[in-house]
Structure formats: C-alpha cells, structure tokens
Amino acid sequence: MTPRFLKYYLPLIVAALLGSLSVLRVNAQVDAQFSQYWAVPTYYNAGATGATDNIRIRGGARLQWVGIDNAPKTFVATGDMPFKLMNKRFGTGLVIQQESMGLYKNLNLDAQISYKLKLFKGVFSVGAEVGFINESFKGSEVFIPDDDDYHEGTDDAIPTQDLNGTSLDLGLGIYYTHKLFWLGISGRHLNSPVITFNAESGAGTNEKNYEFKAGRTLYFMGGCNIPIKNTLFEVIPSFMARTDFTFTTGEIDARLRYNKFLYAGVGYRYKDAVTAIIGAEFKNFYLGYSYDYPVSDIAKASSGSHEIFLGYALKLDLSEKNKNKHKSIRIM
Numbered sequence: 077m078t079p080r081f082l083k084y085y086l087p088l089i090v091a092a093l094l095g096s097l098s099v100l101r102v103n104a105q106v107d108a109q110f111s112q113y114w115a116v117p118t119y120y121n122a123g124a125t126g127a128t129d130n131i132r133i134r135g136g137a138r139l140q141w142v143g144i145d146n147a148p149k150t151f152v153a154t155g156d157m158p159f160k161l162m163n164k165r166f167g168t169g170l171v172i173q174q175e176s177m178g179l180y181k182n183l184n185l186d187a188q189i190s191y192k193l194k195l196f197k198g199v200f201s202v203g204a205e206v207g208f209i210n211e212s213f214k215g216s217e218v219f220i221p222d223d224d225d226y227h228e229g230t231d232d233a234i235p236t237q238d239l240n241g242t243s244l245d246l247g248l249g250i251y252y253t254h255k256l257f258w259l260g261i262s263g264r265h266l267n268s269p270v271i272t273f274n275a276e277s278g279a280g281t282n283e284k285n286y287e288f289k290a291g292r293t294l295y296f297m298g299g300c301n302i303p304i305k306n307t308l309f310e311v312i313p314s315f316m317a318r319t320d321f322t323f324t325t326g327e328i329d330a331r332l333r334y335n336k337f338l339y340a341g342v343g344y345r346y347k348d349a350v351t352a353i354i355g356a357e358f359k360n361f362y363l364g365y366s367y368d369y370p371v372s373d374i375a376k377a378s379s380g381s382h383e384i385f386l387g388y389a390l391k392l393d394l395s396e397k398n399k400n401k402h403k404s405i406r407i408m
Contacts, residue, residue, distance in 0.1 A: 122203030123251030126167020362387030
C-alpha cells in the first residue's frame with residue numbers, strides 16, 4: 077500500500093462509511109443474530125471475502141428462544157474465495173440468509189467483492205456488496221380476537237392478505253488480517269432500502285400500500301490467537317459490537333483450542349445471554365455448536381437458543397508458478 081493511499085484515500089473510505097451511517101433513522105432490524113459470528117465473517121463484512129487461501133463454504137441454522145411459539149428461525153449460507161487479476165489480489169463471495177418469525181419472513185441475497193493490499197505485515201481489504209432484500213407477511217393468517225373489551229375484530233392498519241416486496245440492498249466493509257489478530261468495520265443496508273408492499277383491500281378493490289424500511293447497521297468486530305507457551309493450546313478471544321444508532325448491543329467470547337482441532341469456550345451478549353461453544357476442525361471440515369442461555373426475562377418462557385454451523389474449505393494455490401497446473405478433482 078502506498079503512502080498516498082494511506083494519506084488520502086483510506087480516510088475518505090472510513091469517513092464515507094461512518095458518515096453514511098450517522099444519518100440513521102431506523103424502522104426495522106433485518107439482520108440475523110449469530111453467536112458464532114466469527115464463523116461467518118463475510119455475512120457481516122464484505123471485506124472479509126478471500127481472507128484465506130481457500131474456497132470457504134459455511135452453512136448454519138439458529139433456533140431462537142426454544143419453547144416460544146413462532147420464535148425466529150434463521151438459516152444462512154456463505155461462500156467466498158480469493159482470486160488474482162492483473163497481478164492484484166481480490167476476494168469474492170456470496171451470502172444467502174433466510175429468517176422466519178411469526179407471520180414475517182425475510183430473505184437476503186448478496187454478491188460481494190473485495191480488493192486487498194499488503195499493509196504493516198498484514199492484509200488490508202476494502203469490500204462492497206450488492207443484492208436484494210425480500211420481505212413477506214402472511215396476512216391471510218392474521219387473527220384478532222373480538223370476544224372481549226380489549227380487542228377489535230378488524231384493524232385497517234393490519235393487512236389481511238399475503239404481502240411480498242423486494243428492494244435493492246448495498247453494503248461496504250473494511251477488514252484487516254494479521255498473523256496475530258484481525259479487525260473489521262462494516263455497514264449493511266447503507267441505502268436504507270424501503271420495501272413497498274401492495275395489497276388490495278378486498279371488497280372495494282381499493283389499493284393499500286404498506287412499507288418496510290431496513291435500517292442501516294454498523295458492525296465492529298475483531299479477535300486474535302494467543303498461543304500458550306510449550307503447549308498445543310491457544311486462546312482465541314473475539315468480540316462484536318453492532319448498532320443501528322437506536323439499539324446497540326455487543327458480545328465477547330473466548331475459546332480454548334487444542335492442536336488446531338478441538339475447541340470449547342464461553343461468551344456473553346450484553347443483557348441477553350451467556351453462551352457455551354464447542355467445535356472441531358478436521359482437515360478441510362468444520363463443525364461448531366453453541367447454546368445460548370438467556371439472562372433476560374425471556375428465560376421465563378424459553379429454555380434458550382441453539383445454533384449449529386458446518387463448513388468445508390478447499391485450498392487454492394495462487395502462486396504464479398502453478399497458475400497453469402490443474403489437479404484432478406478425484407485426487408484432491
């Protein structure tokens with residue numbers, strides 16, 4: 077990275093990112109909550125694409141607040157890889173996330189790309205993502221009781237037909253990796269997409285319009301590896317904070333990993349839950365599980381939340397001497 081880039085362009089990137097987020101006015105939060113956020117960094121930050129020399133695929137599911145009817149259920153899949161173009165290093169990725177919560181469902185699909193530069197014995201990356209958000213509401217299943225003094229059987233503000241809408245979604249992130257640590261800051265839904273639903277009122281065929289606004293969200297995350305001298309163990313602490321400038325939360329965790337194979341750890345999400353984490357990495361495969369026990373009043377109704385992630389990584393060789401060589405997939 078050149079001094080000119082550091083002096084002029086890097087501050088502009090950070091200022092643009094933070095400035096675009098500072099004018100926030102939120103109507104709804106659409107991003108999923110994962111306790112194993114470090115397992116899918118590209119979900120939060122497009123700059124994290126291509127951060128390793130692997131084709132990296134991760135998929136997971138989260139069952140939130142087990143024991144409560146219609147609680148959130150979330151599924152996510154990410155894939156990313158590095159590549160070279162004109163002797164410059166890039167990363168590319170794809171993120172798909174779907175969540176259901178009561179009568180609501182949302183689907184996010186984002187394509188990502190990042191550009192990488194060597195900096196201070198590490199790699200600095202600037203990434204962007206473009207995709208869409210789809211929101212749906214099962215209005216045909218709305219039920220409002222009308223047999224007491226506290227409810228009205230009809231409410232013009234609540235749709236009674238199935239609704240669906242889609243909007244463009246944009247994000248930006250910067251990410252830095254070093255042999256000792258990693259850090260990232262990113263913004264999702266920077267264009268504050270508005271999803272417009274159209275539904276007919278029914279008998280009079282009068283059209284009603286409903287809108288859903290996805291709020292801009294800022295993420296700051298990082299972590300490091302701390303080897304324990306003369307052992308095969310290492311401590312891996314990490315953190316993530318996120319805010320839409322209306323609601324702010326943060327979480328920290330620490331894992332103890334043995335021989336880069338098995339790990340276990342604990343975490344805490346502010347005023348929400350404590351987390352137990354276990355997992356394993358064997359050759360190219362990854363498996364992780366976490367359990368959240370709520371520390372808020374939700375514990376009176378829920379036994380907690382469960383989350384599992386699976387992954388696979390395929391090593392790439394981006395060196396020039398091997399760029400024209402190929403291996404048979406049967407012997408990889």
